[in-house]
Amino acid sequence: MYVLEYRLGDDGDTIHHRLEKISYIVGSGQHTNSHIINENGYLYQAPVTWYTQEKRWDLAPGFKENNSRFGRWLTDECITCHNHLPEQVPGSMNRFSKMPTGIECERCHGPGKLHVEEKLRGLVVDTAKQADYSIVNPRRLPRDLQMDLCQRCHLQGVAVLNEGKTFFDFKPGMRLSEVLNVYLPRYTDSHEHFIMASQADRLRMSECFKNSPELSCITCHQPHRSVEITPASQYNNACLKCHATNACTEKPELRASKSDNCVACHMPKSGSTDIPHVRITDHRIGLPSQRDKSAMTTTIAPQKKAFLGIQNLTKPNPSPLDMARGYLAMHDKYIASPVMLDSAAFYLSKSKEKPEQLLPVKVHLMFLKQDWEGILAIKFPDGMKLDAWTAYRVGEACMNKGYAESALHYYDLAVQDYPLHLDFLRKKALRYWP
Ligand code: HEC
Ligand code: HEC
Ligand code: HEC
Ligand code: HEC
Ligand code: HEC
Ligand code: HEC
Known part of the structure; x- marks a missing residue:
């Protein structure tokens, strides 16, 4: 697969011609496929993306606003969410010496060496009776650590690494804030809009999450099995574990008209504000009457009402220095406004x-x-x-x-x-x- 960029001169002749080979494709293919160019180990994102739901090619997300053509670095930050841990050439940002393909078991189960050694020695644990401590089973982690595991990748925002930490350091069972903190900007209308990889943020906003200590991603998902082949009943049964069928106050005939598919009404599909041409599931489980339907159907940028500040989504009590770092990162990666710098200065003045x-x-x-x-x-x-x-x-x-x-x-x-x-x-x- 190749991408050709060309330009025609006034007389119709081709005056610019650049052909680049695609080395990798990312994306489950359910929403988009994006393309990666490998130049001597340096990775760049190709400027075009295939949007599978609308079956169309278009500029890759972000390139409409800022077309960096073949120059968009793919650093360890992107790669360690979209793929298994690569080997990065020391001292580089986007050069890699070994690129596995796909997200491997250890990203959710932790290092497997000890586990394999024990099994080879014949040490088998009956997991129905007790935990096998040679490896992480996410199901056995407390809820906040389960969330940290999934939101290592399913909470995209402005990530700020702790001093001396890298994107390679998080392992299942750790607190994400031991390695990095994630910040998102908040506006008065933020609850109406979301970006694509924000399932963890949205779920946290739900009354279900706030009021039940056990609800997490794996209440509904079995990550070994794609959502493509997961029947709706799996999600609806999860609702019914906590809600009685008659807890829903909607008219029975309207519920019947949707085969009483709880998620169709309470977790509707919507556009996202960062990736065009996709429909994704809103993970804020909520009341249909309290949704702004016009906001939920578009893929355009949000209205961005008044800016409220940034929120740290990985630490309940971030320090002033954490917040100062967050505002600076927000300025660099997202909103280059003097407001961010003033806020950073404010928090910096309070840090000890x-x-x-x-x-x-x-x-x-x-x-x-x-x-x-x-x-x-x-x-x-x-x-x-x-x-x-x-x-x-x-x-x-x-x-x-x-x-x-x-x-x-x-x-x-x-x-x-x-x-x-x-x-x-x-x-x-x-x-x-x-
Ligand atoms: C290493 C990063 C990473 C971790 C950790 C991770 N995911 Fe994902 N997951 C992804 C990426 C990337 C995709 C999207 C694939 C795509 O469309 O590009 C994805 C896709 C999914 C999907 C939808 C795709 C499908 O076919 O079903 C579900 C559901 C999901 N993840 C759930 C989870 C849950 C639950 C956890 C925690 C137990 C988790 N993930 C942990 C990176 C991760
Ligand atoms: C914190 C982890 C994380 C980081 C960092 C990240 N992504 Fe993603 N991204 C995801 C997850 C998870 C999804 C899929 C969400 C889903 O299926 O709902 C996604 C979705 C996407 C999509 C569209 C959907 C698809 O099919 O996968 C594109 C394109 C994309 N990311 C590109 C990038 C690029 C380029 C970078 C670096 C500049 C990047 N991402 C950084 C986690 C991340
Ligand atoms: C995206 C995260 C993710 C990835 C990647 C992943 N798993 Fe899992 N795995 C889980 C979760 C979550 C559970 C618990 C599921 C449950 O109990 O419903 C689990 C459970 C298991 C169990 C059952 C453990 C028990 O005691 O019941 C085994 C075995 C397992 N995984 C093996 C693997 C292997 C092998 C791979 C790689 C081929 C893999 N997993 C990749 C998330 C993941
Ligand atoms: C782990 C338990 C649990 C699960 C699973 C769960 N909920 Fe909830 N949900 C709650 C709790 C607790 C509340 C708080 C109000 C209450 O006590 O009813 C709540 C609140 C709600 C509300 C009211 C929201 C609001 O903003 O006032 C709705 C609607 C709802 N849930 C629907 C669902 C649907 C649909 C599902 C499945 C997709 C689901 N819930 C899954 C526990 C759960
Ligand atoms: C209350 C049930 C429920 C919980 C909890 C839940 N999900 Fe989902 N998730 C769904 C449903 C329903 C879909 C849509 C499935 C479909 O399209 O068939 C979905 C779809 C997804 C997808 C595919 C892309 C999309 O948005 O349609 C990803 C990725 C995902 N969930 C990740 C997560 C992660 C990560 C968590 C935890 C932060 C989580 N989910 C928690 C019900 C849930
Ligand atoms: C046809 C759409 C639809 C379906 C299907 C549906 N609901 Fe509802 N549900 C609603 C509406 C509408 C309300 C009224 C609340 C509002 O938006 O004002 C509601 C209210 C609720 C409430 C909150 C009641 C309260 O305390 O105010 C819960 C809990 C709930 N539904 C759970 C479920 C569950 C569980 C299912 C699946 C078994 C389900 N719903 C199926 C549309 C639906």
């Missing part, structure tokens, strides 16, 4: 962490505000190792203030950590430009 933790966030904020003097005035504690991003940002401050030699020193620090980060390399190269 050690300079080693505070300073990188401070540098980040000053960098976004282009406060170069501010950055240069910072005294880093002796022996503090600057992470690559902080080093790069200090380098930029030096460069902007005309301290080219110091800039080179800081770019070097960034390149040491990420020798294959093309932007860092470019900065370093430009420094040598006459």
Whole structure:
């Protein structure tokens, strides 16, 4: 499979021609198939996507707003949700040396080595009687850890890694906030709209979730079996475990007209605000009369009424520093508005962490505000190792203030950590430009 990009000149001749080979396809194929180009191990998303529900090709999600053509990096962040853990070339963002295909057992069951060794030694546990502690069975985890497992991938938002953590570090049974925190922006009308990978967020908004300590994804889903071949009765039986048939106040004849399919009315299908041409299931189980039907049927961007702030969805009590990081990440990845920076500054002023933790966030904020003097005035504690991003940002401050030699020193620090980060390399190269 190939993608051809071409342009015609005024006289109809082809004046631009670029042909790229597709190496991987992602997506279950029920909503979309997106395409990946592999250039010497560097992965890029192809600009076209096949939308299976409408059977049509269109620009890939996000490319209508910002057509980065063949330049959209696929970093470990995307890949570790859409696939099993790859092997990443150290020091790169989007270069991989080994790419498995598909999401493997260990993503939900944890490392299997011990389990296999025990079985080979003939140690078999009767799981009907007791747990087999050599491997994780998600069913046996407490609800919040079950949610953390599924929302490692089914809660897309702005993910902020904890210091020193990577997207490879989460394992089933851990708390997601031990590795990363996920933030979403909230508007006054947020309950009416959702993005595609937000099942965990939506389910949490349901009265069912809030009022029953056991409801989780696997109350309704058996992830070994696709929704394609799961009968509606599996979901409806789940409702009926907690609700009596007569709990529903809708007229019996209307319920009968829908074969009393609870989910058809209480978990309707809808568009999403980030992926065009798809219909997905709203996981906020709710009252039909309280839904804004016009909002739920479109795939266009939400109205975005007043902005309320960002919410941390992985930690009940995020620290001020967590929130400051969240606002900065929101600014970088989603909404580049000064409001985000003001909020980050507010939370930063309230944080009481050690300079080693505070300073990188401070540098980040000053960098976004282009406060170069501010950055240069910072005294880093002796022996503090600057992470690559902080080093790069200090380098930029030096460069902007005309301290080219110091800039080179800081770019070097960034390149040491990420020798294959093309932007860092470019900065370093430009420094040598006459
Ligand atoms: C490693 C990431 C990852 C984890 C962990 C994960 N999922 Fe998924 N899941 C995905 C991706 C990606 C898709 C979408 C496939 C596509 O359409 O591209 C998906 C699809 C699904 C689907 C719909 C597809 C189908 O054919 O049925 C269900 C249901 C689902 N996941 C449930 C779960 C549940 C429940 C858990 C927790 C026990 C879970 N997933 C954990 C990544 C993950
Ligand atoms: C937090 C995990 C996560 C991250 C990060 C993530 N995705 Fe997804 N994405 C998902 C899940 C899960 C679905 C499928 C949800 C469903 O089937 O309802 C999805 C859906 C999609 C879809 C459309 C539906 C389909 O068929 O799979 C595309 C395209 C997509 N993602 C591309 C990307 C790209 C490109 C990136 C990186 C820029 C990315 N995603 C980052 C989890 C993630
Ligand atoms: C997307 C997450 C996910 C993936 C991937 C996954 N599983 Fe599971 N698995 C689960 C969940 C959730 C349960 C509990 C299901 C239940 O009890 O209804 C489970 C249960 C099991 C059980 C039953 C355990 C018991 O004691 O009853 C076995 C065996 C199992 N999985 C093996 C596998 C194997 C082998 C693979 C890879 C081929 C795999 N699983 C991939 C989520 C997953
Ligand atoms: C694990 C138990 C559980 C499951 C499963 C469950 N619910 Fe609920 N649900 C509750 C609880 C508890 C409430 C809170 C109100 C109450 O006590 O009835 C609730 C509330 C509701 C409400 C009122 C919502 C509101 O906003 O006021 C509706 C409608 C509803 N559930 C429908 C469903 C449907 C449809 C399903 C299946 C798709 C389902 N529930 C599955 C426990 C559950
Ligand atoms: C109360 C039952 C229920 C719970 C709980 C539930 N789901 Fe679903 N889910 C459904 C139904 C119903 C569908 C639609 C199935 C169909 O299209 O046939 C669905 C579909 C999906 C799909 C396919 C894409 C889509 O949106 O249509 C994914 C992915 C998914 N669920 C993930 C999850 C995850 C992750 C969780 C936990 C955060 C979860 N679900 C919890 C009932 C549930
Ligand atoms: C034809 C659509 C439809 C079907 C099918 C349906 N419901 Fe309802 N249900 C409604 C409507 C409409 C209401 C009234 C609440 C509202 O929106 O104002 C309601 C109300 C409820 C309530 C809340 C009652 C209260 O306390 O106010 C529950 C719980 C509920 N339904 C559960 C179910 C379950 C479980 C099933 C499947 C066995 C089901 N419903 C099937 C449309 C439906």
